Amino acid sequence: xxxxVNNLCKVADGKCLVKNINLKxxxxxxxxxxxxxxxxxxxxxxxxxxxxxxxxxxxxxxxxIQKGFMKDVGFIIERPNLIPYYSAYNNLKFISSYGGKVDKxxxxxxxxxxxxxxxxxxxxxxxxxxxxxxxxxxxxIMDEPKILILDEPLNAIDDxxxxxxxxxILEYKKNDRIVLIASHxxxxxxxxxxxxxxxxxxxxxxL
Numbered sequence: 001x002x003x004x005v006n007n008l009c010k011v012a013d014g015k016c017l018v019k020n021i022n023l024k025x026x027x028x029x030x031x032x033x034x035x036x037x038x039x040x041x042x043x044x045x046x047x048x049x050x051x052x053x054x055x056x057x058x059x060x061x062x063x064x065i066q067k068g069f070m071k072d073v074g075f076i077i078e079r080p081n082l083i084p085y086y087s088a089y090n091n092l093k094f095i096s097s098y099g100g101k102v103d104k105x106x107x108x109x110x111x112x113x114x115x116x117x118x119x120x121x122x123x124x125x126x127x128x129x130x131x132x133x134x135x136x137x138x139x140x141i142m143d144e145p146k147i148l149i150l151d152e153p154l155n156a157i158d159d160x161x162x163x164x165x166x167x168x169i170l171e172y173k174k175n176d177r178i179v180l181i182a183s184h185x186x187x188x189x190x191x192x193x194x195x196x197x198x199x200x201x202x203x204x205x206x207l
Contacts, residue, residue, distance in 0.1 A: 001027040001062055001146050001176050003048075008057035010043055010202075017043045018202040021057070027146075030169065030179040032193030040202040041182040042078065045149050048180075049075055073147040074140035080132045084125035088135045089118050092142055102143045110142040111135075113168055115161050129156040137165060141172065148172060148179045154188055166191055 008021035018040045025031055033041045046052035048059060050069035059066040082091050088111055096102035108118040114134040124132060133156055140148060153169075154162050169192055173179050183189055189196055198205045 001178055003147070003178060004060040005048070006058050006060070008044075008047060008059065009055045010047055010052065011055045016202055018047065021204055023197065023204065025178050025180065027176040027178050028173055029194040030173050030181060030192050032189040032196040033180065033182040033199060034184075034189060034196060035182075035199035039199040041199055042151055043202070044199070045075070045077060045151055045180070045182065049073065049077070049149060051077065070147065072145045073149060074143070074145040075149040075151075076133075076136045076140055076153050077149075077151045080136035080139075082124045082132060082135055085123050087121055088116050088124055088127075088131075088138070089120070091124060091135060092139055095139055096142065106142050106144075107138075110138040113141070113164075114138045115164060130158055130161070133157055134161065134165075137168075141168070146177050148177065150179070150181045152183055153181065154183065154185065162188075 003025040005021050005023040009019050010017045021044060033044065035041050043052065047054050048070060050066065061070065083094060086094065089107060092107045092110065096107060111118045114137050116131070116134050116138065124135060127135070133153070137153055140150065148169075154165060157165065166188070169179060169181070181188070181192060
């Protein structure tokens with residue numbers, strides 16, 4: 001699998017949020033995107049996913065120009081978007097009903113991988129931020145997509161679980177998969193990433 005980003009730009013309210021982004025991502029690698037708040041990391045991820053319309057440029061996935069929402073992708077963007085009155089299991093079950101590719105066993109496996117109990121009935125509105133983040137990670141990986149785009153995936157997660165989820169991410173890059181991670185934590189980037197790009201003021205610095 002291969003993703004190519006050509007001259008990607010986004011202008012909103014007269015401000016250039018990202019400009020002239022040219023990147024290539026290949027399967028079997030984890031790419032880190034670093035930079036201060038407001039540097040353009042989250043905007044870049046939203047543009048890649050198709051959650052935000054680009055002003056100019058193109059995104060090519062396996063030779064085809066992307067139109068609309070990116071296919072075969074799992075993602076975390078900003079705070080987990082969960083149904084507060086559902087359990088973790090029912091959150092994943094609800095999302096999986098749209099794609100039709102995830103059965104009960106895959107939901108259970110995903111929750112167990114991140115250290116959650118599938119039979120837990122507690123509503124996610126009563127979860128800590130770290131536990132909500134685990135639900136979001138389980139949701140991102142449950143249908144085993146070929147692309148993972150993770151914005152601060154280990155935010156607020158306890159140290160013991162961080163080690164486990166790092167290993168999940170490392171294992172995930174195998175089998176023709178691409179992983180993109182934005183993180184403020186140098187240890188996560190150093191441990192996980194094969195290639196690291198830095199963003200500042202909407203541009204990629206180190207090409």
